[in-house]
Amino acid sequence: MIFSFGVLAFGARAETFTGALARAYQNNPSLNQQRANLRAHDEDVPKAAAGMRPVLGAAANAGVQYSHFRQPLGTNSFGNTAFTTGEFLGSPKGGNFSASQTLFDGWRTANSTRQAEASVMAGREALRRVEQSTLLDAVKAYMLVLRDTAIVRLRNSNVQVLAEQLNQTRIRAELREISVTDVAQAEAALALARSDAAEAQATLKESAATYRQVIGVEPSRLEAAPNIDAALPRSAAAAMRIALLEHPDVLASTHQIAGAELSVKIAEGALAPTVSAGVQVYQQYDSFFGVTGSRQFAAQGGVTLNVPLYQGGAEYASIRKAKEQLGEARLAADDQRNVVRTAVMSSLARLDSAKTSIASSAAAVRSAxxxxxxxxxxxxVGQRTTFDILNAQQSLLNARLRLVASQYTKVVASYSVLAAIGRLSPGMLKLGVDIYSPERHFNQVRDKWFGLTPPT
Known part of the structure; x- marks a missing residue:
């Protein structure tokens, strides 16, 4: 590959292709953000499961109470009503404990838990999509630096060749073998070459900045990318079959359909009866008119059956809405499959075009x-002019530039095919890093009843 001579050293340490991708996989902020987002979604499962767990509560009270009463006692000897009066100032206090447990809720908690799990599964596929996007961005950033480094080398080499050509042209002009027109043509060609070289250098700096953003470090002595043709599907039909089975967007849409189906069941559960049991215990001191030494105790328990008959029709509207959303999810899945098919065919077409372009560009370089x-x-021997030499030099430069561009396109297209079929992963690329496992955090929190600190 022409990239082999076009690696610009930004530092003393060499960087391998897999090493750069490993850095992006481990340290890319967007990818780490998506991982944190998925961990947050994991907590929706224990939240949903809480609907069938007991609810315990306790309360205490204390205060000051003033009481004044006047109570009839009958009639006195004169036939008038007699009263007794009293005043009390006390400090009543007490507490209570309650416990309740839902016994049946129309399977809403069970369906809500399953729906949360389906959402988590869709979130994992979304994470895979971000992983693929991050790795593909890393491939592009890496190859852009290689491509633009090669272009800078070609442009600078062209400047040197044209500078030598100008010197020779001036010598021949002094000997009156050629005219000043030839000198002017050589000078113009050299000026344009220097301008192109400066522009190529600026483009390389932009690519290096992109590399720093995606990979996390400055590029330094980048090595050539490995050939992954052996990992690519052998045919378009095979690529399409793999994509429809493994692409994260297709799998995510499948989990979203499952979640929408469970939403219908959750909405229908609002029409089902509910059964719950509860226990309450009360203990009060000095609460009877604030009289010191008085005491009250009460305990009660029971089972409650609640049967919804008609509640304004909101439940029926929710059920109809959930069913429409289920239909929408199914249509979205069909649309996503079409998007994946288009991406597969497009990436394969770019790859085929790049391969053809490499062959033709290499032939053009040899001929030029x-x-x-x-x-x-x-x-x-005087059979060609300076203009002819300049044209031939420019044709050779253009052929080499097209070859560099084709090699860049071929590498990026190869990895784009892997992304299009859903197989661009650190495991497939053998990056040699610890692969992030979303199941680990999920298993830590799924059945968690207590705790304020997220697991590590």
């Missing part, structure tokens, strides 16, 4: 090198 050598020999 031969043509340039012939033109120079003919110019030495």
């Amino acid at each position: 090198e031969i043509a340039l050598g012939g033109v120079r020999q003919e110019a030495a």
Whole structure:
């Protein structure tokens, strides 16, 4: 590959292709953000499961109470009503404990838990999609630096060749073998070459900045990317079959359908009866008119059956809405499959085009090198002009630039095919890093009843 001579050293340490991708996989902020988002979604499962867990509560009270009463006692000897009065100032206090347990809720808690799990599964596929996007961005960033480094080398080499050509042209002009027009043509070609070289250098700096953003470090002596043709599907039909079975967007849409189906069942559960049991215990001191020494105790328990008959029709509207959303999820899944099919065919087409372009560009480079050598020999005996030499040199440069661009496109297209079928992963690329496991955090919190600190 022409990239082999076009690696610009930004530092003393060499960087391998797999090493750069491993850095992106471990340290990319967008990817780490998505992982944190998935961990947050894991907590929806124990939240949903809480509907069938007991609810315990306790309360205590204390205060000051003033009481004044006047109570009839009958009639006195004069036939008038007699009263007794009293005043009390006390400090009543007490407490209570309650416990309740849902025994049946129309399977809403069970379905809500399953729906949360389906959402988590869809979230894992979303994480896979971000992983693929991050790795593909890393591939592009890496190859951009290689491509633009090669272009800078080609442009600088072209400047040197044209500078030498200008010197030779001036010598021949002094000997009156050629005219000043030839000198002017050589000077113009050199000026344009220097401008192109400066622009190529600026483009390389932009690519290096992108590399720093995606990979996390400055590029330094990048090595050539490995060939992954052996990992690619053998045919378009095989690629399509794999994509429809393994692409994260297709799998995520499947989990979203499952979640929508459970939403219908949850909505229908609102029409089912509910059964719950509860226990309450009360203990009060000095609460009877604030009289010191008085005491009250009460305990009660029971089972409650609640049967919804009609509650305004909101439940029926929720059921109809959930069913429409289920239909929407199924249509979205069909649309996502079409998107994946298009991505697969597009990436395969770019790969095939790049392979053809590499072959034709390599042939063009060989022919242009031969043509340039012939033109120079003919110019030495006066059969060609300086303009002919400059044209031949430019044709060779253009052919080499097209070859570099085609090689870049071929590598990126190869990894794009892997992303399109859902197989661009650290395991497949053998990055040699600890692969992030979303199941680990999920298993830690799924059945968790207590705790304030997220697991590590």
